[in-house]
Amino acid sequence: MQFVKMHGIGNDYVYLDCVRNPPPADPAALSRAVSDRHFGIGSDGLIMVCPSERADARMRMFNADGSESEMCGNGLRCVSKFVYDKGIARKPRLAIETGRGVLTVDLELKNDKVSRVRVNMGEPILKAADIPTTLPGDPPVNAKLSLQGVRFEATCVSMGNPHAVFFVGEDFFVGKRDLVAEFGPQIENHAAFPRRVNAHFVRVHSRGEVTMRTWERGSGITLACGTGACAVGVAGVLTGRTDRKLVAHLPGGDLELHWSEADNCVYKTGPATEVFTGEWPA
Template sequence: MPLRFTKMHGLGNDYVYVSLFDQQLPGAIAPLARAMSDRHFGIGSDGLILILPSERADAQMRMFNADGSEGEMCGNGVRCVAKYVYDHGIARKDQVTIETGRGVLTLDLEIESGKARRVRVDMGTPILQSSDIPTTLPGDPPVDVPVEVGDERLKLVLPQTAVSMGNPHAVAFVDDVVGFPLEQIGPLWETDSHYPRKVNVHVAQVLRPDEVRMRTWERGSGITLACGTGACAVCVAGVLTKRTDRKILAHLPGGDLELEWPSDDASVFMTGPATEVFSGEWPA
């Protein structure tokens, strides 16, 4: 039987979504994720996200990067899962719960003409213990720790702040985020030995205390147009380094996200759009 799928994105961070409420996968997940994600020979995406029944929430989400590796969490992805759950009648209510690798998250939906358009997510409290991020950098969390990243062709010393939002992130604040050589540094930084499970990496430029511009190299996928958990990590890093306010607007290549970390012991809240592009069938 063909596998039904839906292509969705949050600010251009695009995934193939497969609901397993009424169908089964034809085989192993990792090769399917790689095949579907291929932008030349497949559907084309940053990865594959499965939507499954849950005993703890309205639905469960599992996300797989374009290289087939499983990730713990995806902020843009979970917004799209919430939209799918509402739009496709799995849970027809304006507040839904999604089980993720980060635990059960609560999402508030803005409904327009019978469809979910924007979603506010309680992303949970940031994980700041180095061993839990995980990273071997000093500090709980490491804040502006200078680390040399690169190889014989290009070496940079980056002041890194490490945060986990259920998945590991490294943030460096720079003067020119557009001109930063992320294409060259990203893959070296992702696999830096200070991060035993690899790391999502972000460069951010403070425009004002309540506004930043950022770019992302996503673990297992490369450069992406947006990263929701990464934007949350940038918000937390901005507060920890005293560069930003607790409520910020983040400009990502794919669009804008609203972030808020009300206090040190509070959840991070993220608000942004979720968009369905098309649906189809993947041959068995």
């Protein structure tokens, strides 16, 4: 089985061409196998590039634990690069079918290869029942959440998958205790999130700049989360902390975000990188 290893600012996945080749019989099991960083290829999960009747290609995404997720913003940029660079559709603007519908991407080319991608991530989903969360509010903004005696304030957004954003202080980014690893699993599996949740811890530098770290549902700590960065941009506006245009610094790199007032959609721009190709034994 031929594969391509790609990453979007460190959020890495194994990609399969299921347009030209049959899909794996058990993608959940395959995702667990290839994602293992000691005995597999090493990744945050598996992404299948599939044919679509509605778009240029369809994206199916599996986390490292084998669970299927609706969306991955960094993965979507890499799918766009895969579709263009591998000749599935050679157009500067592509339509990709995802778990949250068909999304439009604009490609930035360098030497006839995709280097950066601007994605229209669609409108944020702000109704609590649709996120989903049982926290109060539509959406929940600065909703109280207590873990091990520590009080947090969660602002919840869905970008096709659920996110809880926590604006925190310096202690989440420096120090001997890894507080993201400590609290991330508890938040992911908290009863307030019936389909689990991605947890993001954010330090605001200015109205146009933040640093964030992520505990990703089904994968743990990752270097980047594209849908999460979009959720952070929305949460910053909802809580009055940031403007609609934002640069988010993630451990793997930076993303440019814009929650447009014109169409209420969130736009995300960032790189997509191919690392290597290989063959996985069937």
